[in-house]
Amino acid sequence: MSVSLAGRGAMAPLLLLCAASGLLLAAVAAIPPPEEAARMARYVLHSCDWGALATLSAQEGLRGRPFANIFSLSDGPPGPCGGSGVPYLYLTDMEISVQDLEVNSNASLTVSLAQTPYCRKHRYDPQNPLCAHIIFVGSIVKVNDSEADIAKKALFSRHPEMENWPKDHNWFFAKFNITNIWVLDYFGGLKIVTPEEYYSVKP
Template sequence: MQLVVFLFSLVVPCNFYRIPPHEEVARVARFVANQCNWASMATISTHEPVKGQPFSNAFSISDGPVGFGKGVPYMYLTHMEISVQDLEVNPQASLSMSLAQTDFCKNQGYDPQSPLCAHIILSGSVVEVNGTEGVFAKKALFSRHPEMVDWPTDHNWFFAKMNITKVWVLDYFGGVKTVTPDEYFQATPYKKHH
């Protein structure tokens, strides 16, 4: 069954799935998290001359195959990376993801900054994962980012996740909406048709 899900995720275009109605905020957040392949992570810099200031950097992410995500953004990190060095001092971070990286906003004629071009910000801390969760993280990431398999082993890569404490959603006019982690993880991003 896992092989079927994996193969299906490779051939299903991003626009195959429909974004949930904007009133269903938690579902929208889960949808965005599953559709996006990368996120901008903001940390508090530990590096001069911007020490103590916000510092944003792009990271490849995956919460699982498209259409079958778990909601947890996983990352493949190395201590050589400047933002990871920030996380070693302060693991608090935020991840921003936007449907602007898919065809959705372009096809609708939405500017990336428009609230109609749904985007989310996840607040929390970045923590290393291993064991069973590490195995899932590896499958989730390598299925969507296959070149990771060949990244240099001497960089001592490890799997990590965003431990979500708050979810911020911009998907319609009227300002940001917030979702608790419980609401976020209980939501189903895709309708099940019987």
């Protein structure tokens, strides 16, 4: 995916305004209704700063078994103007799950509103369907040079300490390439959302 960065400087004031107003708007914005599953998926991802990434282990003694690990992520700067729907990650080959991905890039990613004030405010247990969570299935791919700046802005705006992580770890930007989406945000079971539906709506 290639995105032009022309005019980036002219857009800076707008991005700053979006980020500055994001905290206030997030506090009062209602989550999407249960019948809008694609919007809910976008909303939950954009509300989350981390997720559980499950790989098929390539480690000795665990080979072929599921292995879940926590990763920081971002689909764009905080606030209502920043969400692209693409989960970006900052990775290093030294990380055990990344070593799994080098053998088999397929993975699943789960994000949940349990990490936000929403579920705590309503006293929803993380397993309560009303504490919405989304399961993405797909693969992890390194971003190309034209997308690296977008991934950097998305991640470093939410995780500023990343800029100071050890340079000798050979960090790189990656994204979760979504092929399947399941939404659990209400009673009655999982809802299936296609990537086309997901990317065509606004969070």
